[in-house]
Each structure stands twice: as C-alpha cells, then as structure tokens.
Amino acid sequence: MENKEPLSPHIQIYRWHISSLVSISHRITGIINIIAITIICFWASSLLLGENNYEAINSFLNSFIGKFIILGITWSFLFQILSEIRHLIMDLGYGFEIQTTKITGLIVIFGSIIFTVIFYLIGKNFIL
Amino acid sequence: MVQINLPKNSKVQKGNYFKDKTGSKNLRKVNVYRWDPSTGENPRIDTYEVDMDNCPSKVLDVLNKIKNEIDPSIAYRRSCAHGVCGSCAMNMGGKNGLACTTPHSEIDGDIDIYPLPHLKVKKDLIGDLDGLYKQYQSIEPWLKSNSNSETTEIIQSKKDREKLDGAYECIMCACCSTSCPSYWWNGDKYLGPAVLLQAYRWIVDSRDEEREARLKKVADELKLYRCHTILNCTSACPKGLNPAKAIAEIKKMLATANI
Numbered sequence: 154m155e156n157k158e159p160l161s162p163h164i165q166i167y168r169w170h171i172s173s174l175v176s177i178s179h180r181i182t183g184i185i186n187i188i189a190i191t192i193i194c195f196w197a198s199s200l201l202l203g204e205n206n207y208e209a210i211n212s213f214l215n216s217f218i219g220k221f222i223i224l225g226i227t228w229s230f231l232f233q234i235l236s237e238i239r240h241l242i243m244d245l246g247y248g249f250e251i252q253t254t255k256i257t258g259l260i261v262i263f264g265s266i267i268f269t270v271i272f273y274l275i276g277k278n279f280i281l
Numbered sequence: 282m283v284q285i286n287l288p289k290n291s292k293v294q295k296g297n298y299f300k301d302k303t304g305s306k307n308l309r310k311v312n313v314y315r316w317d318p319s320t321g322e323n324p325r326i327d328t329y330e331v332d333m334d335n336c337p338s339k340v341l342d343v344l345n346k347i348k349n350e351i352d353p354s355i356a357y358r359r360s361c362a363h364g365v366c367g368s369c370a371m372n373m374g375g376k377n378g379l380a381c382t383t384p385h386s387e388i389d390g391d392i393d394i395y396p397l398p399h400l401k402v403k404k405d406l407i408g409d410l411d412g413l414y415k416q417y418q419s420i421e422p423w424l425k426s427n428s429n430s431e432t433t434e435i436i437q438s439k440k441d442r443e444k445l446d447g448a449y450e451c452i453m454c455a456c457c458s459t460s461c462p463s464y465w466w467n468g469d470k471y472l473g474p475a476v477l478l479q480a481y482r483w484i485v486d487s488r489d490e491e492r493e494a495r496l497k498k499v500a501d502e503l504k505l506y507r508c509h510t511i512l513n514c515t516s517a518c519p520k521g522l523n524p525a526k527a528i529a530e531i532k533k534m535l536a537t538a539n540i
Contacts, residue, residue, distance in 0.1 A: 159291035159316055159324050161372075161408055163398035163465050168375030172512035173462070243510050246533055249526035254512050 171258035178262075179236040182229040189226045227272050232265035283466045296325030299351050305332035310391040311343055313355065316402050324402065327352070328391075340373050341380035343392065344406075357406040364519060367454030370397055371406050377456040377517040397459035399468065410455055416472050417453065420480045420498070425491040441487035448482035448527060450520050451475065457514035457524050463507045471507035472499065474514035474524030481527040484534070493538075500535050508532075 199206055213219045239257050242248050248257055274280045287293075296315055301308050308330045316324035329347050336346050341359060348355050358368040362381045369380040372395040374388035385392055400408030426435065458464050458473035472480070477499065484495050499505045505528070514524040 157290065157318070157321075158401040158403065158409070160287055161314070161396040161398055161400050161402050162287060162291075162293060164285060164462065165287070166372060166375055166393070166395055167398055167460065167513070170513075170516055172510075172516070176509060176511040240510065243529060244532070246526070246529050249512075249515065249523055249529065251512075251516055254515075 170255075171262075172254045175236055175239070175258045175261050178232060179240075182233045182236075185226070185229045186233055189229065224269060224273060228265055228269040231268045231272075232261065235261045235264050235268075290323060292323055294323050294325045296327040299327065299329045301330035301332060303332045303335075305334050307333045309333050309385070311347065312391055312393045313344075313347070313406070314395045314402075315355070315405050317354075318404055327355075333385075336385075338384050338386065339381055340383045340385050340388075340392065340394065341369050343385055344380060344394070355406075356404045365452065367452035370454040370456045370459075370519075372396065372398055372459075377460045379454060379456070379519040382519055397455055399459060399465040408455075408459070412468060413455055413458055413473065413475065416476045417479060420472070420476055420483070420495070422479050422483060424483075424486070424489055426488060427490055435488045437487050444485045444487070445482060447522055448478055448485070451478055451482070451522060452520060453479075454519065456517045456519055460513040460517040461508075462511055462513065463509060467503060467507050470503040472504050474508070474528065477505065477508070477531065478522065478524040478527045481531055484531065496531070496535060496538065499531060505531060505535075 196210060199210065214223060239248070239261055242257070248254060271280070293314070311329045311331050312326050313329065314324060315327050329351055331343055331346060331351075336342055341362060344355070344357055344359075348357075357371065357380070359381065360366040360368040362369075364379050364382040367379065370377065371380055372393075373380065373383055374393055377397060380394075394406065396402055396406045396408040397410075400410065403409055453475060455475055457478075458468075458475040461474055463471055464473040480495065480499050483489055484492055489495075508525070508528045510525055510529070512525050515522075515526070518524065
C-alpha cells in the first residue's frame, strides 16, 4: 500500500523564475569553473614542454572554438563572482524582498554578459 | 538524493476529456491531476472545458464548478475559501498557492492544476503532509518557560511583539516547503521553509526561555543549511511572508552567537 502512492510531479511542472535560475546557474558555473581552473593549471605546466607545444595550444585558443571556450569561461567566472556577491549580501540579511531578488538576479545575469563583452573588448585592445 | 525523473508508478498519463455541454462561447481548458487509489493505474491528467461566463474569479471556484457540474469524483481539500485555513494549497500554473486566493485570470493559457509538488498523493489533488507535520512537531512549537510564569502574566513589550510580525501569520499550508527544490531532494532531513519559519518564530519570542536550546537544535548541516536561497518559498507564500529571510536570520544568529 505504501509504495503504491505516486509521487506528485515537482521539477517537471514547477515554473522557473529569476532567483531559481540564478541559483541553478550558480551551481553549474561553479562546476565549470573547477574544471576550467584544472585545465588552466595543466596548460600552465605544459609550457615547460617547450615552444612547439606553446604554439600548438596558442593556435587552438585562437581558433573559433578556442575563443568560444575562453569567452565561455570568462562569463562563467564573472557569473559566479557576481552571484557570490549577491549571496554575501543575502547572508547579511538584506535583499530578500521579492522585487529586490528579481532586480539583483537580473543584475547578475546581464552584468555577467556585459562584463564578458567588456573583457573581450579590453583583450582586443578596442578599449583602454 | 537528487532524482529528476518521477518513479515508474508516478508517470503522468493522458486522461479523459470532458467536452463542454453548456454551449458557452467563453471556454477555458482546465487540466487536473487525477489519481484514484482504488485502481492500480498511473496518475493521469483529465481535461475539462469550463464555461467561464458563469464562474467566479478564483481557481477554487473553477474546481468547485467542475465538482458540482461536470465530474463529482474529483477530490481536493478545501474549507474556508478565504485564505485563512490553508487547506486548498496546490500547484496552479506551475506555482504553489491557495486555490481560494489565486485568480484564474492570472494564469495564461490552459489552467494546469497539480497537487503540491513532491508529495505522496493520497487521491487526486490531495498530498500527504505527514512528514511536514512530524517535522513541525520536532521543533516543539509551543512556549517554553521554566520560571514561575504559569501563574503570572509574561509581559512582552510592543517592540518585542513586533519581532513576531511576518512569522506568526503562517497558516502552515505547505506552499513554501513543497516549492523548495532542496526540500524535494532532502525532505526527510531538511526541515524546509515552513518549519524553519516557525522555528524562527519561537527563537525570537521574548517570552520563550529556551532560545539557546532551540538554536542548537536547528544548527545542523541538513536541518538548516540545505537552504541555498533559491527563494521559491518566498515567491510562493500566499500570505506574503518571507521564510527565506527568516532562515537567513537564523543562520545569522548562529554565526554571531556563542553556542
């Protein structure tokens, strides 16, 4: 009898809103960042293998896929940092009103994208 | 454990379609989660065409209309119809709320009605809240005072009384707890927003003398710190309360107190 009772649908039916989206993205970017940092460490130590190796990785990073990955990691780091600041403010007990959480959530989402573009432009020497 | 998919016996199937018989031009489709414990079948979604010209404004009115005029077999909890008792908590249009205070005009498209998420279903829209009530009991939600206060009045200043505003109004409808993904995955250990809001209510009560013991009791990796400020709870609360903030306040108290 106990096991016969079905479980009501949960994540399948629950509507997403800004705070839940930022929360799940925070987790996903956190995992991406750990992997990214590991790869960056390997990249740095692979420099010891000599110039040919450096050139090979450099040409990969300058390819379309390489640039896409770098921009993706940049966004992921920025999202994590902004979202972490949001969490720190919440840990102090501020910003729990529904309207405020929407605004701070949007700041995290759009802020991370805007900063990614700014970083890209700085890297390309378009600004600064 | 995080389990995204529903178990095999919980997979929702397509159900019956009840065509409109009134000939009304102003129809809305209402999809309702149905499960009959007397058959061995999986849950299903029944679709009703409801005449909106002769239907009052709230989702509970739609359900009453279906039960009275179309299909009397549908089961759901309801009592006061004024947002006071918390019986008719359910998931409407993908968000938890009280059916009696949620206007159906706020839901776009078809009106989807499910029981509160991630509960054992007793029948149709009725979920099993036993676990939540047991957790509520575990925080001992009553005034504890050891001094001679049984015979004398315990005075509370207006300022101390104000601390309870936003916590005592909770009607334990479970909209917040069942909206919380952390509670879905760890509901057996994590207390959930509804119970933690009540824990907070007794911790900040100036008349209570067990403040420290209460704080110690909830200071647990699983009981309290599974809250990751997803804020589904605050956005779901039909009484406009803020369980997420109450949980943050408890965390703050624990971080600053010497316990």
